Amino acid sequence: MVWLLxxxxxxxxxxxxxxxxRHPIPLSYNWRSLxxxxxxxxxxxxxxxxxxxxxxxxxxxxKGISKAFVSSGRPDQVIVLRPNARVELNSSVERERSRIIxxxxxxxxxxxxxxxxxxxxxxxxxxxxxxxxxxxVAFRGLEAAGVRMRTQVQLVRGRWFRPGLPELVxxxxxxxxFANLGIxxxxxxxxxxxxxxxxxxxxxxxxDSEVWxxxxxxxQAHRRTSYSSMLVxxxxxxxxxxxxxxxxxxxxxxxxxxxxxxYYAQQTEAGKPIxxxxxxxxxxxxxxAIFAAMxxxxxxxxxxxxxxxxxxxxxxxxxxxxASFQWEALMLxxxxxxxxxxxxxxxxxxxxxxxxxxTFSDISFAFTITPDLMAQGVAFSVLMGILGGFFPAWRAxxxxxxxxxxxx
Numbered sequence: 133m134v135w136l137l138x139x140x141x142x143x144x145x146x147x148x149x150x151x152x153x154r155h156p157i158p159l160s161y162n163w164r165s166l167x168x169x170x171x172x173x174x175x176x177x178x179x180x181x182x183x184x185x186x187x188x189x190x191x192x193x194x195k196g197i198s199k200a201f202v203s204s205g206r207p208d209q210v211i212v213l214r215p216n217a218r219v220e221l222n223s224s225v226e227r228e229r230s231r232i233i234x235x236x237x238x239x240x241x242x243x244x245x246x247x248x249x250x251x252x253x254x255x256x257x258x259x260x261x262x263x264x265x266x267x268x269v270a271f272r273g274l275e276a277a278g279v280r281m282r283t284q285v286q287l288v289r290g291r292w293f294r295p296g297l298p299e300l301v302x303x304x305x306x307x308x309x310f311a312n313l314g315i316x317x318x319x320x321x322x323x324x325x326x327x328x329x330x331x332x333x334x335x336x337x338x339x340d341s342e343v344w345x346x347x348x349x350x351x352q353a354h355r356r357t358s359y360s361s362m363l364v365x366x367x368x369x370x371x372x373x374x375x376x377x378x379x380x381x382x383x384x385x386x387x388x389x390x391x392x393x394x395y396y397a398q399q400t401e402a403g404k405p406i407x408x409x410x411x412x413x414x415x416x417x418x419x420x421a422i423f424a425a426m427x428x429x430x431x432x433x434x435x436x437x438x439x440x441x442x443x444x445x446x447x448x449x450x451x452x453x454x455a456s457f458q459w460e461a462l463m464l465x466x467x468x469x470x471x472x473x474x475x476x477x478x479x480x481x482x483x484x485x486x487x488x489x490x491t492f493s494d495i496s497f498a499f500t501i502t503p504d505l506m507a508q509g510v511a512f513s514v515l516m517g518i519l520g521g522f523f524p525a526w527r528a529x530x531x532x533x534x535x536x537x538x539x540x
Contacts, residue, residue: 188501206392226359271300273346290315316328433528450530463517476506
């Protein structure tokens, strides 16, 4: 995204590099001049650093949510839903139809039987551990095969729920965020206590945002007669188009199938509102940071008119002075970019959550700061340096020699 913004500036950047190599005003001169104004340099670099840090963290939000959903799907599995249902919560699959699908010839199996799971999704309000309120959490009822089919999910403590009992298994990422989500504890809903018997790790997938239990117990507690969806593993990824086509053509079913990867890729849209808000905040702060850089550089030009006159007297041309002061602005903003990217790195791996605007339930994920995001942050600071430094650099290059030699 950031790299595309450089395309219109490529000729100007090429000229700056050429000017520094062909007719150089030593860059060490610009670096020393920055530190002659330590307070203004550090304050401006700090402001730019904060903007870059916010920029990188906002990108990491999207990265973390995308990682949670994209890592949830297998290429050989299909989610069966009611036609036009975007999410499992809005879908229904009758028991008679689920029995037909369970004997489909394209299904894969293991030593324990066919790899197909009829599942039910509901949303429950849970209290946050810090007492700041409550939020909706997705509860998934699934069959034993459904646990085996999620190969990225691993039990880390306790045991899996037993069929026919009101037992829950919770993701490790939710333990610290929600009250009473620990082994041996219980929560009350649907008129009965549900005991937590195990903790699992979803491997950074969307399942880290779900509480699991037995499908029949969950449906009975909510007086549900239909499943929400079915998860089906096929004999190979190449069998998915035929399976989906047969679902659509079978008049008994009237269901549609989506590859698991496609389904969860669509859920990444859930993080767009947060990303839009973060980008809006970043734009506002960016404008302020650019003006801060511009103000710092204008002050530098005003205090160094005699130096500019000396440079002109030594034979440096206006364009070379423009390039010199532009490089100084780039140094200042790049310093801020490095500080901001380093600050953003401290957020890496922090567990948090937001609302899935498709299901209005909680999404648990971790901030994901990658080298690419940090590089984008530094590149973003370079853009601020170009925008904030050009006009002061142009002003420096246009000061008449006679006025500059007088120092005013």
